[in-house]
Amino acid sequence: MTMSPQTTTHMGTAASVALQPEPPVKGRRPRKTRERISKHLMANRTAYLMIAPMVILLGIFVWWPLMYSFYLSTFEISFYEDPVFVGLQFYQYVLEDPQFWRSIGIGAMYVLYTVPAIMTIAFLMASFIRTCGVKLAGLLKTTVYIPTVVSAVVASIVFIFMYRADGGIINWLLGFVGLGPFAFLSDPNLALPAISIPGIWLAFGITTLIMLAGMYDIPQSYYEAAQLEGANYVQRTFFITIPLMKNVLLYLLVTATIAGMQQFELPLIMTQGGPTNATMTPNLFIFNTFKDPTPYATSFSLTAALILFFVLGTISVLIFRLIRSDKAIDA
């Protein structure tokens, strides 16, 4: 979640707009209007003044650090000599590092624990809320949204407390079915599933709301027709809801997977990556390496961050292209 102020994390909504195709100004308006507008809207000076603050700030705090990351990943820096260009050597080091791969594996496991659960819970809840009356639906929408705004720090602390052996509510509840007590956070086999639970809790609410928005867009008449034909809930879900929400679901799946691969604050606070590195997610691995003050470690961790960025970025761009081109065909 919130790593630096640059990430507008909780606003899954804001990120979701990325889906929107390029400015409708161009295509959708009738040609004549467009020409008229573009002529009288030509306003270079005002426009530059208006975008200037954003351009400058992004330049200093996003583009410059990004370029700097690339620079550090291809040069070997030392305290005594001039930087030496080493090409892709750091990339090779990272890709040959078993700890890096182990952290990727742990990130993937975390995704496996959280994403299907988030998607299923959110889908079921959204389906249910859709059938509720206006008032009840309003209450439920607000309720499920609340965990989304709780910080990862507070969630971590509360769940550490809930996982305790003495006085921990989870062990108490498991006691009723004759299980436990478990030392969730210090057992290497249980630690990762244990940090997945707050991960799910933090993310399912916004996912539910976005799915619900998608469901509301499906015309009610489709369901009425299906009901007349005698289709039951399962059939309606598989033949109407899911196919018509394909893009929303795909979008949520991709963003949840990418966010899951980058999970960082929960293991940082709950387990510090332990026990025996069982919760050392990729970003935590990168962050810990960076804290090692040698220039080698700095370049190494930056390179690892960039590799992750390339891979995840490529995946998301490809999938969003897919969604978009699909949309174009629909329209």
Next chain:
Amino acid sequence: MNTSTGRRVATYVLAALIVLSTMLPLAWMLISGFKGKSEVVKTPFQFFPEIWIWQNYVDILRDPAFVQAMIMTFIGAVIFTLLSLTVNSFAAYAFARLDFRFKRLWWIYCITPMFIPGMAILLTSFVVVSNLGMLNTLAVLIIPGVAAAAQMFFIRQFYLNTPIAIEEAALIDGASRWRIFWEIFIPQSQGVFVVVGVGSYLAYWNAYVWPILTIQDPGLQQIMQYLAGFRSERGNEWGLLMAGSTLAALPTIILVLIFQRYIVNGVRLAGMK
């Protein structure tokens, strides 16, 4: 009749279950804050305290570091939100309504950061702000995150859907761009500003990693930094910690409750289809 009553009951039971399970961690955090020092980790387990005591809440509010962290974070978050709305809505207006040279290029420049994950620039951002001498200032918490591509995109999306007729009339009457922006766009933007503003506020309030990297000065400590520090230094005082966590989470939850209608609509505003 009978089946519909049954359905209604089932609906309410299910709804109650959803509310309870969603709120359980928060409720338990709140309740644990009311337990005494030994009771909070007592075996056998007890959900509710035997005696409800306010002591933890009083004690944490008497800790000057906690109060200062809350106040500093609040001040920072308000400034951050206002600056962020200003910068991003200016750019959003220009991209939605004005034509200018290299618009396409500037658009790519301003929107790509949305796809750059925090970690790819977190570490070098730290190097940049320390070279700029910004460490341990309020500015380092606020300025780097002000320009946010996602926020700008969201506001612009709203402006694109704003009818152009009023604006054209104003232009013919000789109003300047700035006047149009202030007098026509800003008043209409309430809803979208609330959604984006709440988002900025939450991002600032809940930030943890950026503050621990850039702030060592205890006078500028942020609330999440304080809580995590408390947890690692005085981790056995669970009652106090739960009371502190409750108070730290409260402002964000209240904010959501106040603006719930805007936010729930905001998800639809995002135009997800």
